[in-house]
Amino acid sequence: MAEKEIPNVIIGRLPVYLRALRHIQAQGQQTTSSQELGEMVGVSAAQIRKDLSQFGEFGKQGTGYNIAFLVDKLREILKVDRVWDVVVVGMGDMGHAIARYQGFANRGFRVVMVFDNNPALIDQKVGEFVIRDARVMVRAIHEAGIKVAMLTVPASAAQSVANQLVEAGIKAILNYAPISLNVPHGVLLQYIDPSTGLQRMTYYLD
Amino acid sequence: MAEKEIPNVIIGRLPVYLRALRHIQAQGQQTTSSQELGEMVGVSAAQIRKDLSQFGEFGKQGTGYNIAFLVDKLREILKVDRVWDVVVVGMGDMGHAIARYQGFANRGFRVVMVFDNNPALIDQKVGEFVIRDARVMVRAIHEAGIKVAMLTVPASAAQSVANQLVEAGIKAILNYAPISLNVPHGVLLQYIDPSTGLQRMTYYLD
Numbered sequence: 001m002a003e004k005e006i007p008n009v010i011i012g013r014l015p016v017y018l019r020a021l022r023h024i025q026a027q028g029q030q031t032t033s034s035q036e037l038g039e040m041v042g043v044s045a046a047q048i049r050k051d052l053s054q055f056g057e058f059g060k061q062g063t064g065y066n067i068a069f070l071v072d073k074l075r076e077i078l079k080v081d082r083v084w085d086v087v088v089v090g091m092g093d094m095g096h097a098i099a100r101y102q103g104f105a106n107r108g109f110r111v112v113m114v115f116d117n118n119p120a121l122i123d124q125k126v127g128e129f130v131i132r133d134a135r136v137m138v139r140a141i142h143e144a145g146i147k148v149a150m151l152t153v154p155a156s157a158a159q160s161v162a163n164q165l166v167e168a169g170i171k172a173i174l175n176y177a178p179i180s181l182n183v184p185h186g187v188l189l190q191y192i193d194p195s196t197g198l199q200r201m202t203y204y205l206d
Numbered sequence: 207m208a209e210k211e212i213p214n215v216i217i218g219r220l221p222v223y224l225r226a227l228r229h230i231q232a233q234g235q236q237t238t239s240s241q242e243l244g245e246m247v248g249v250s251a252a253q254i255r256k257d258l259s260q261f262g263e264f265g266k267q268g269t270g271y272n273i274a275f276l277v278d279k280l281r282e283i284l285k286v287d288r289v290w291d292v293v294v295v296g297m298g299d300m301g302h303a304i305a306r307y308q309g310f311a312n313r314g315f316r317v318v319m320v321f322d323n324n325p326a327l328i329d330q331k332v333g334e335f336v337i338r339d340a341r342v343m344v345r346a347i348h349e350a351g352i353k354v355a356m357l358t359v360p361a362s363a364a365q366s367v368a369n370q371l372v373e374a375g376i377k378a379i380l381n382y383a384p385i386s387l388n389v390p391h392g393v394l395l396q397y398i399d400p401s402t403g404l405q406r407m408t409y410y411l412d
């Protein structure tokens with residue numbers, strides 16, 4: 001697929017552009033410029049124009065971008081013009097917070113199953129979910145055809161659970177455990193790690 | 207400062223290298239190569255060599271990198287060879303999870319104060335912390351000289367709380383609210399947003 005040749009670093013910026021665009025759209029704004037968008041997201045206007053030009057012609061010199069149109073195009077490009085079912089594995093504090101998180105609405109995702117291996121948690125409710133036994137996880141994910149998982153288990157368990165998720169057919173893992181994971185080629189992996197976010201700021205502090 | 211001229215995108219990769227290096231170090235490994243490190247973090251070996259060369263000569267052709275040395279250098283570069291005090295504002299589910307999170311140990315951060323504006327939460331305990339009244343936040347942060355904050359309030363409150371944090375002297379904000387924030391020049395901002403992490407993967411899914 002030709003679109004896969006676009007550098008991953010560009011793909012990584014598109015969700016940030018989309019978030020900013022939806023923010024100003026929600027405030028009633030209808031058009032924007034690469035300058036304005038750039039200031040919102042901390043990227044140069046030239047970089048934004050270059051990134052977006054990879055996917056077609058979205059703006060006009062002088063009149064800027066129609067926000068609704070650009071939002072629709074970005075949702076389509078990122079394939080979040082649909083809703084992806086997501087499993088959350090690990091119902092400790094972070095898993096609880098994610099199971100009850102309201103921020104996925106309208107962003108392309110919905111949590112549909114949550115798992116843990118702790119007998120004290122299995123069959124308990126978290127938000128609208130009943131925590132399921134991790135022993136049935138591989139089969140349940142496979143049967144439901146779910147491709148996206150969030151991993152919120154302790155670091156010591158993260159690799160073995162990731163292996164099970166891959167076995168179950170998961171193709172994209174968002175890992176909250178503060179540990180580097182190995183996944184086979186063809187499985188995508190992203191990290192949510194507050195320490196790395198903080199460290200890239202402390203570099204600039206005195 | 208000359209070091210500030212290094213592109214932000216490179217600085218952003220250093221914490222990821224550091225996390226991976228500490229991982230293999232904890233497993234007893236003493237040396238590594240740009241190839242091995244690259245495979246762990248999903249960056250080309252050439253890019254890793256180029257990134258690290260910005261800061262000096264850390265490896266030798268043929269023998270690779272001494273992990274302990276490189277870890278020490280990266281901690282120094284990122285200024286996490288010290289421990290930064292951090293405040294967490296917003297003691298909902300996510301704030302609770304962060305206040306009790308064990309992942310900051312040895313990564314350069316420790317949570318020292320947590321705040322909320324909900325009377326039902328103020329003075330309650332979360333982990334080892336007592337939730338403090340957000341009305342005293344600006345003064346408490348200022349008096350303690352804290353520079354780093356994690357923002358876990360609802361999206362609707364995030365900008366006004368960010369403004370207060372800036373007023374209190376905070377220089378680095380890690381924002382968990384799913385909304386773009388504006389901060390003045392000289393204040394750093396990073397986002398923890400699971401939807402963007404998921405969206406940069408769904409691009410590649412069918």
